[in-house]
Amino acid sequence: MSNKFYLTTTLPYVNALPHIGHTSEFIKADVITRYKRSVLGKENVWFNVGTDEHGLKNYQKARDLGKEPREYVDELAAGWKEFCELYRINYDTFYRTSASYHVKPAQEFWKRSVAKGDVYKKEYKGWYCVGCEEFKTEKEIIESDEKGENGKCAIHKKDLVWTEEENYFFRLSKYRDELLKWIEENPDVLKPAKAKTELVNWLSEMEDISISRSKENLGWGIDVPGDDTQVMYVWFDALTNYVNVLGFGQEFPPKEAFKNEEDWRLKTQNSKLEDWWPGVQIFGVDNLRFQCAIWQGILLTADLPQTKKLLRNGFILASDGTKMSKTVGNTVSPFDQEEKYGAEAVRFYLVAGIPTYSDSPYKEDDLVNIYNSHLANNFGNLLNRVIHLANTKEVKLNDEDLVENDFKEKILGYESRLKGLYEEYDLQEAANLVNELATFGNEYITENEPWAKDKTNEEIELTLNNLSYLLKTVIELYAPIIPDSCERAAKMLEKREKGVLFEKKEVGK
RNA sequence: CGCGGGAUAGAGCAGUGGUAGCUCGUCAGGCUCAUAACCUGAAGGUCGUUGGUUCGAAUCCAACUCCCGCAACCA
Numbered sequence: 086m087s088n089k090f091y092l093t094t095t096l097p098y099v100n101a102l103p104h105i106g107h108t109s110e111f112i113k114a115d116v117i118t119r120y121k122r123s124v125l126g127k128e129n130v131w132f133n134v135g136t137d138e139h140g141l142k143n144y145q146k147a148r149d150l151g152k153e154p155r156e157y158v159d160e161l162a163a164g165w166k167e168f169c170e171l172y173r174i175n176y177d178t179f180y181r182t183s184a185s186y187h188v189k190p191a192q193e194f195w196k197r198s199v200a201k202g203d204v205y206k207k208e209y210k211g212w213y214c215v216g217c218e219e220f221k222t223e224k225e226i227i228e229s230d231e232k233g234e235n236g237k238c239a240i241h242k243k244d245l246v247w248t249e250e251e252n253y254f255f256r257l258s259k260y261r262d263e264l265l266k267w268i269e270e271n272p273d274v275l276k277p278a279k280a281k282t283e284l285v286n287w288l289s290e291m292e293d294i295s296i297s298r299s300k301e302n303l304g305w306g307i308d309v310p311g312d313d314t315q316v317m318y319v320w321f322d323a324l325t326n327y328v329n330v331l332g333f334g335q336e337f338p339p340k341e342a343f344k345n346e347e348d349w350r351l352k353t354q355n356s357k358l359e360d361w362w363p364g365v366q367i368f369g370v371d372n373l374r375f376q377c378a379i380w381q382g383i384l385l386t387a388d389l390p391q392t393k394k395l396l397r398n399g400f401i402l403a404s405d406g407t408k409m410s411k412t413v414g415n416t417v418s419p420f421d422q423e424e425k426y427g428a429e430a431v432r433f434y435l436v437a438g439i440p441t442y443s444d445s446p447y448k449e450d451d452l453v454n455i456y457n458s459h460l461a462n463n464f465g466n467l468l469n470r471v472i473h474l475a476n477t478k479e480v481k482l483n484d485e486d487l488v489e490n491d492f493k494e495k496i497l498g499y500e501s502r503l504k505g506l507y508e509e510y511d512l513q514e515a516a517n518l519v520n521e522l523a524t525f526g527n528e529y530i531t532e533n534e535p536w537a538k539d540k541t542n543e544e545i546e547l548t549l550n551n552l553s554y555l556l557k558t559v560i561e562l563y564a565p566i567i568p569d570s571c572e573r574a575a576k577m578l579e580k581r582e583k584g585v586l587f588e589k590k591e592v593g594k
Numbered sequence: 595c596g597c598g599g600g601a602u603a604g605a606g607c608a609g610u611g612g613u614a615g616c617u618c619g620u621c622a623g624g625c626u627c628a629u630a631a632c633c634u635g636a637a638g639g640u641c642g643u644u645g646g647u648u649c650g651a652a653u654c655c656a657a658c659u660c661c662c663g664c665a666a667c668c669a
Contacts, residue, residue, distance in 0.1 A: 369669025536627035
């Protein structure tokens with residue numbers, strides 16, 4: 086059995102800069118893969134992110150800005166990479182669907198689907214909305230004249246375009262029963278479990294989907310094999326990235342998607358697609374249909390196994406509990422938050438302060454409170470107490486042989502529970518349990534009073550050694566969430582250097 | 595009767611039949627090694643409403659009320 090672990094985020098559509106929802110998804114993905122690396126080793130973990138760059142919306146946005154699509158998506162992709170740097174998103178591959186390496190494998194999916202008899206041609210005539218990238222039925226059109234013409238899309242309130250074209254369709258309905266059976270037999274695949282009803286509804290109603298567009302209307306996409314008048318519909322090409330990056334439909338995984346050649350070698354030598362896939366996917370609430378229904382059908386047409394685990398991230402809501410919206414103006418900018426509080430505080434809040442799989446409001450007050458109480462007051466302060474006392478009393482620290490058995494067992498108990506939570510991707514619970522462990526450290530030091538005058542040096546040394554052992558565990562298990570601080574904490578403990586690990590934060594500063 | 599999620603302490607959430615919990619916040623006491631931190635304790639909830647099943651309901655059933663999402667930017 087493969088001990089390799091693959092996780093991918095959903096490729097965001099690059100028509101804007103990242104918002105706080107992307108931030109949450111990317112951070113959770115990063116936390117999971119950092120944890121996995123600590124257990125399985127760097128070479129056995131593959132973390133994919135990237136950008137979805139085709140489609141009419143990008144094409145038109147570029148044109149509006151007077152740019153070539155290529156130029157436009159290059160700029161945006163660069164912005165997303167900077168965003169990853171800013172938030173310490175330690176991805177292995179950054180996959181771009183407009184890159185040349187994407188063409189061949191995406192077309193390979195198409196060919197396989199054709200070979201299976203899952204692709205057919207159908208004529209389409211109707212009013213097309215660019216915003217939805219969909220043809221609209223009468224019901225979905227508003228403000229049309231007496232002839233039923235020149236209406237607008239009920240959703241986008243934009244003029245519709247009369248379009249007559251022949252498109253290719255994917256026989257998704259063929260896989261309805263198979264997918265329903267799959268989700269019934271593997272209820273653990275989808276997290277949280279409460280999302281299952283919604284998915285079953287989607288699957289039950291699943292119909293064939295259009296998977297191509299006329300090149301006349303849209304030149305920005307991947308050519309349909311054997312028909313140079315059509316390009317693939319953006320969703321069909323984009324979804325395939327999850328396995329294309331691993332080497333599907335080509336000789337090797339694309340080197341260009343890696344940070345450097347060395348990483349490429351490390352991840353790709355001595356391993357095949359089958360070692361990595363099926364993997365884990367994380368996605369937002371609104372992507373359930375695409376990731377859990379359409380993509381799963383595409384996998385079936387290509388004879389690939391279903392995704393191993395589907396993690397449906399909760400939505401980050403505005404502080405009043407409503408959905409964030411640029412129009413309403415209640416969005417939270419990750420760039421702004423980073424500037425105010427720093428990447429690690431935001432990371433910590435999004436993981437420890439917000440339920441991992443439910444919708445929850447984003448409140449700066451809560452961010453500041455949880456950062457101050459869990460990190461500064463509890464963990465950081467304990468670290469400082471221990472180092473300070475050890476230095477003052479001139480006793481040993483970090484000597485594992487001196488740790489009491491009972492104490493060690495207690496810590497190992499925490500550690501094993503914590504690993505269980507990480508393995509189940511229960512990130513908020515994991516973060517809170519590390520906090521509990523740090524709290525236990527503070528209780529323990531209070532009880533044993535290594536500062537009291539009547540304590541012998543042996544007693545003090547024992548207490549502080551137990552605590553340095555506890556701190557080592559705290560550092561290790563917080564590391565996936567707040568990597569930089571933990572690296573610093575480990576050094577401080579090792580070198581017995583006092584210092585303020587976490588500066589207190591204030592709202593708005 | 596479109597579909598789905600939700601309503602539990604000031605806030606954010608756990609809790610799917612057996613004495614209401616967690617984190618943050620608030621208040622009081624203790625300690626003083628430490629980042630005015632830490633430790634202990636307390637206050638605060640008729641678990642949306644009404645009815646039902648049950649020895650027993652936050653939990654199961656029915657009806658109702660309210661909020662949110664399924665529509666744009668968008669995970």
